[in-house]
Amino acid sequence: NAGVTQTPKFQVLKTGQSMTLQCAQDMNHEYMSWYRQDPGMGLRLIHYSVGAGITDQGEVPNGYNVSRSTTEDFPLRLLSAAPSQTSVYFCASSYSRTGKRGYTFGSGTRLTVV
Amino acid sequence: TQLLEQSPQFLSIQEGENLTVYCNSSSVFSSLQWYRQEPGEGPVLLVTVVTGGEVKKLKRLTFQFGDARKDSSLHITAAQPGDTGLYLCAGDAGGTSYGKLTFGQGTILTVHP
Numbered sequence: 001n002a003g004v005t006q007t008p009k010f011q012v013l014k015t016g017q018s019m020t021l022q023c024a025q026d027m028n029h030e031y032m033s034w035y036r037q038d039p040g041m042g043l044r045l046i047h048y049s050v051g052a053g054i055t056d057q058g059e060v061p062n063g064y065n066v067s068r069s070t071t072e073d074f075p076l077r078l079l080s081a082a083p084s085q086t087s088v089y090f091c092a093s094s095y096s097r098t099g100k101r102g103y104t105f106g107s108g109t110r111l112t113v114v
Numbered sequence: 115t116q117l118l119e120q121s122p123q124f125l126s127i128q129e130g131e132n133l134t135v136y137c138n139s140s141s142v143f144s145s146l147q148w149y150r151q152e153p154g155e156g157p158v159l160l161v162t163v164v165t166g167g168e169v170k171k172l173k174r175l176t177f178q179f180g181d182a183r184k185d186s187s188l189h190i191t192a193a194q195p196g197d198t199g200l201y202l203c204a205g206d207a208g209g210t211s212y213g214k215l216t217f218g219q220g221t222i223l224t225v226h227p
Binding site: 004033035040041042043044045048058059090092101102103104105106107108 | 118120123147149154155156157158159162202204214215217218219220
């Protein structure tokens with residue numbers, strides 16, 4: 001089925017470890033983004049990309065890196081995990097940056113940093 | 115930083131009742147989206163409103179965008195247990211901020227049979 005695929009679904013990291021959250025979409029969407037969801041705070045934008053080779057920071061970018069080498073993939077890297085990064089992470093994509101067609105979200109990665 | 119205040123945070127009602135969820139801001143948005151999220155899943159788009167004063171209907175759900183494009187509401191008529199979930203509003207500022215969605219805190223709706 002077409003959509004946004006995130007892996008892994010669950011992950012436990014020790015403080016200081018690094019890891020990459022994978023995100024892939026097969027809808028040929030131009031725009032992709034990463035959000036984190038914390039209780040009572042809604043979703044907050046971490047990084048986004050308007051096309052291959054172009055990325056920019058969102059509201060809470062510190063501690064995360066991204067790259068966009070292809071249209072389909074937009075991985076999120078945690079450089080040195082901290083307990084404050086315990087959260088649920090969602091990847092989203094849209095046909096265009098205007099988003100007037102709305103965004104398609106993946107099912108999320110639940111990350112716990114101990 | 116733009117803020118979207120969503121209210122109420124929690125709503126617990128009986129099947130058949132009507133309800134309204136509000137999303138308010140002091141900022142103007144080029145578009146506003148409503149999503150529904152089930153536990154363990156990502157948000158799913160319900161509707162996008164882009165014109166001030168716009169009203170959209172999706173079966174028993176009615177969405178309205180304020181005339182000044184600063185606020186929106188979601189009204190559910192005759193709620194059913196299947197409507198239970200987390201409802202999120204999200205605004206897109208447009209211009210150089212296109213694509214930077216600002217989300218409200220969400221409304222957890224529980225509809226009891």
